[in-house]
Amino acid sequence: MALFAGFSFPAANAQRIPTWPDNKIAVSLSYDDALASQLDNAVPALNKYNFKASFYIVPNSANVQSRMGEWQALASEGHELGNHSLFHPCSASKASREWVSEEQNLDNYTAERAIREVLTANVFLQALDGKTQRTFTPPCFDTQAAQSDFIAPLRAHFIAIKGLDDDNGRSVLWAPSSVTGQQLIDYVKNVPEEVQLINMLFHGVGGDHLSVSVAAHAQLLDYLAANKERYYVDSYINIMNKQTKE
Numbered sequence: 001m002a003l004f005a006g007f008s009f010p011a012a013n014a015q016r017i018p019t020w021p022d023n024k025i026a027v028s029l030s031y032d033d034a035l036a037s038q039l040d041n042a043v044p045a046l047n048k049y050n051f052k053a054s055f056y057i058v059p060n061s062a063n064v065q066s067r068m069g070e071w072q073a074l075a076s077e078g079h080e081l082g083n084h085s086l087f088h089p090c091s092a093s094k095a096s097r098e099w100v101s102e103e104q105n106l107d108n109y110t111a112e113r114a115i116r117e118v119l120t121a122n123v124f125l126q127a128l129d130g131k132t133q134r135t136f137t138p139p140c141f142d143t144q145a146a147q148s149d150f151i152a153p154l155r156a157h158f159i160a161i162k163g164l165d166d167d168n169g170r171s172v173l174w175a176p177s178s179v180t181g182q183q184l185i186d187y188v189k190n191v192p193e194e195v196q197l198i199n200m201l202f203h204g205v206g207g208d209h210l211s212v213s214v215a216a217h218a219q220l221l222d223y224l225a226a227n228k229e230r231y232y233v234d235s236y237i238n239i240m241n242k243q244t245k246e
């Protein structure tokens, strides 16, 4: 798993080497944090091309409560509601984490509490979409609470955990913000030969934080739609369920 600057992980238990039909490169478009601009801008763009994506929503977000019917509608349209924990805890002790509140500070959690909150988010999501299987994106990709790993015990509860699988360089993950459409396209175009899964992890689209513009996002989708013989775009759960194991 090659990641953009700023994130590095200990190697997880290596197990899967994903491949997809017709030797296509799988592309997972995902949208974290339950942001209004995703409902307003990303969803209409995805639906225009009939691309299915994954939305890692946080039940605690005001946008979940105020627009619950829209999140439910997404799921019924075939998008994935993914788990992104209950309260989005992150370690305040890491660099550029001034925004982490005391209550949200993962450094104050026990691993047991972190696990319990993630599993409680699953119950909430099941109430929204009726599904018992989904994938998880750890907030901030943090893996430790009180110096102990809380990710490993969660593996049994998810089809896959985004960003944490050691797959011999066969996948990449990028969380772009403030980039052009051409930069997004170039990233997809120029992944190393051995890459079979591209994770594009968005936050705001035309608003909110870490955002890309509506135009840049549309340009990427347009490129992917024009190159369907090369790229297989789907929700992360579908991609991981459809992989063929070698």
Ligand SMILES: [Zn+2]
Pocket: 032, 033, 084, 088, 139, 140
């Ligand atoms: Zn997040």
